[in-house]
Amino acid sequence: MPTRAEAEDAVQEVFVRLWKTADRYDPDRAALVTWVMLITRRHLVDKLRRKRARIAPASLDTDRQPEGPADKHLPPITDDMERSELYNAMLERIEALPELQRTVVKRAYLGGQTLRQIGEELDTPLGTIKSALSRALVRLRERTGEELTA
Numbered sequence: 001m002p003t004r005a006e007a008e009d010a011v012q013e014v015f016v017r018l019w020k021t022a023d024r025y026d027p028d029r030a031a032l033v034t035w036v037m038l039i040t041r042r043h044l045v046d047k048l049r050r051k052r053a054r055i056a057p058a059s060l061d062t063d064r065q066p067e068g069p070a071d072k073h074l075p076p077i078t079d080d081m082e083r084s085e086l087y088n089a090m091l092e093r094i095e096a097l098p099e100l101q102r103t104v105v106k107r108a109y110l111g112g113q114t115l116r117q118i119g120e121e122l123d124t125p126l127g128t129i130k131s132a133l134s135r136a137l138v139r140l141r142e143r144t145g146e147e148l149t150a
Contacts, residue, residue, distance in 0.1 A: 001044070010047060014040050050112035093143050094136075101136035104129055 001007040017039055025035050094105050103122070107113045113121075119129040 001047075010044060014043050017043060046114055049114075090140075093140055097136050097139060100124075100132045101139070104132045105136045105140075108133060
């Protein structure tokens with residue numbers, strides 16, 4: 001984890017998860033240390049994915065008007081503005097996807113959910129969720145490539 005405080009929080013969360021799932025441990029399937037490491041790894045990967053997938057609330061507000069005095073002079077283009085344009089273009093591409101693909105992409109990449117969580121919430125098999133995400137990513141790559149070559 002990036003900071004000591006985040007690492008300490010993660011350790012505590014892992015211990016709670018171990019305590020809650022202790023009845024699922026099967027010594028015939030794996031050694032205790034293996035089971036603990038697997039749960040720890042899954043937890044840390046999920047935590048880092050969620051952190052990476054979070055987006056500042058202001059960046060989701062596409063209808064928001066720029067703050068500050070309104071004048072007729074446009075500000076110089078900055079990296080933030082370019083990123084915002086790219087983000088908005090990607091959101092438009094995501095919105096053009098079929099419903100399940102769009103939902104999976106938004107929940108996984110913008111919402112930070114795991115594919116298993118998405119499958120449970122949508123009452124859809126995990127394999128279907130994985131396939132939808134895979135197809136969506138292929139479509140997004142194709143559409144991005146078309147725009148770059150055009």
